[in-house]
Amino acid sequence: xxxxxxxxxxxxxxxxxxxxxxxxxxxxxxxxxxxxxxxxxxxxxxxxxxxxxxxxxxxxxxxxxxxxxxxxxxxxxxxxxxxxxxxxxxxxxxxxxxxxxxxxxxxxxxxxxxxxxxxxxxxxxxxxxxxxxxxxxxxxxxxxxxxxxxxxxxxxxxxxxxxxxxxxxxxxxxxxxxxxxxxxxxxxxxxxxxxxxxxxxxxxxxxxxxxxxxxxxxxxxxxxxxxxxxxxxxxxxxxxxxxxxxxxxxxxxxxxxxxxxxxxxxxxxxxxxxxxxxxxxxxxxxxxxxxxxxxxxxxxxxxxxxxxxx
Numbered sequence: 001x002x003x004x005x006x007x008x009x010x011x012x013x014x015x016x017x018x019x020x021x022x023x024x025x026x027x028x029x030x031x032x033x034x035x036x037x038x039x040x041x042x043x044x045x046x047x048x049x050x051x052x053x054x055x056x057x058x059x060x061x062x063x064x065x066x067x068x069x070x071x072x073x074x075x076x077x078x079x080x081x082x083x084x085x086x087x088x089x090x091x092x093x094x095x096x097x098x099x100x101x102x103x104x105x106x107x108x109x110x111x112x113x114x115x116x117x118x119x120x121x122x123x124x125x126x127x128x129x130x131x132x133x134x135x136x137x138x139x140x141x142x143x144x145x146x147x148x149x150x151x152x153x154x155x156x157x158x159x160x161x162x163x164x165x166x167x168x169x170x171x172x173x174x175x176x177x178x179x180x181x182x183x184x185x186x187x188x189x190x191x192x193x194x195x196x197x198x199x200x201x202x203x204x205x206x207x208x209x210x211x212x213x214x215x216x217x218x219x220x221x222x223x224x225x226x227x228x229x230x231x232x233x234x235x236x237x238x239x240x241x242x243x244x245x246x247x248x249x250x251x252x253x254x255x256x257x258x259x260x261x262x263x264x265x266x267x268x269x270x271x272x273x274x275x276x277x278x279x280x281x282x283x284x285x286x287x288x289x290x291x292x293x294x295x296x297x298x299x300x301x302x303x304x305x306x307x308x309x310x
Contacts, residue, residue, distance in 0.1 A: 023257035031268025037203030072235035077269035115184035122188035147198025152292030159286035166283030
């Protein structure tokens with residue numbers, strides 16, 4: 001029986017192409033986990049291995065690319081949910097160039113857009129310099145399990161602090177538009193830690209925004225909007241490589257699985273974001289830590305006991 005890759009249930013056979021059902025499953029996993037602080041990349045790596053979609057080096061590269069490209073649908077979900085903020089920032093940028101008349105909230109939305117750019121730049125630079133290096137060495141189950149466990153422990157430890165912040169209804173009045181430039185960059189540096197798979201971009205940016213004084217709901221909103229340039233640029237970069245390499249697209253089963261995966265991610269991401277905003281508003285965060293630890297323990301035990309293979 002052929003092995004499926006680094007992580008593998010013995011009942012699953014390695015396959016050479018992705019089916020529409022595979023793509024839908026991966027799309028749902030991406031949409032549900034992209035904005036939850038549980039690491040979508042880590043879950044996608046584990047699920048694609050479990051489905052038997054990593055038989056060889058080229059196949060692993062194709063699936064890893066699919067896992068990043070499908071994030072584009074999750075980006076569209078956030079852009080749709082926060083379309084008023086997105087349009088207001090675009091208008092503020094155009095107004096600053098004289099193309100449009102400034103709105104009443106011009107300065108606020110212009111600062112918000114500036115801060116998102118400052119938070120995006122560290123990850124953009126680090127991604128270009130070290131992205132391929134991290135993918136080659138750490139996009140595998142064991143590093144993911146370690147990051148899931150450590151991140152889960154950190155979230156459980158920080159849960160009382162987050163709950164207290166949520167209970168302080170007055171808060172500090174800080175949101176994405178009130179950040180200073182150094183604080184915006186600090187959130188971006190936290191985002192860089194998510195280059196290690198299993199860490200969770202959402203977790204790091206939400207925690208980073210919380211340390212600046214934001215309430216959990218505002219921190220989540222900033223994290224979601226920061227995903228637009230961060231995930232959007234990564235998606236475009238990987239999509240170009242996918243389009244340029246016809247062989248890689250064939251390994252993914254053509255455009256149909258890719259389209260179905262993106263549709264599944266779009267719907268599930270929109271539902272996930274709506275729920276998470278409400279949950280974080282009540283100070284909930286420990287549940288994600290316990291999920292991360294539980295998943296790491298179960299899969300780690302499977303590897304140790306031999307019913308999963310490395």
